[in-house]
Amino acid sequence: MRNRGIGILYGRWLIEGAPRVLLIDTKTAYKYMNEWKADLWNVAGIPSPPADEETNEAIVFGYLVAWFLGEVCLMHWLSPSVFFPGSFS
Numbered sequence: 001m002r003n004r005g006i007g008i009l010y011g012r013w014l015i016e017g018a019p020r021v022l023l024i025d026t027k028t029a030y031k032y033m034n035e036w037k038a039d040l041w042n043v044a045g046i047p048s049p050p051a052d053e054e055t056n057e058a059i060v061f062g063y064l065v066a067w068f069l070g071e072v073c074l075m076h077w078l079s080p081s082v083f084f085p086g087s088f089s
């Protein structure tokens with residue numbers, strides 16, 4: 001996703017337990033907005049107003065999550081031992 005211009009930051013959240021976090025800058029994906037809106041309309045018949053910021057943010061976030069999970073699945077398929085060390089020979 002980074003090589004397609006999406007801003008991603010991985011690190012630790014500075015709270016108790018220091019959980020790992022992945023932050024995705026949704027504003028860096030707005031260049032794909034028209035493509036994703038067309039997809040929503042063509043596939044599901046879902047309209048989206050052009051100037052509705054909340055709708056735009058929800059569309060971008062949803063497509064980024066789907067894109068990220070697709071990348072994770074692809075990485076797992078190509079190299080399952082990365083996700084489950086020692087469980088595959």
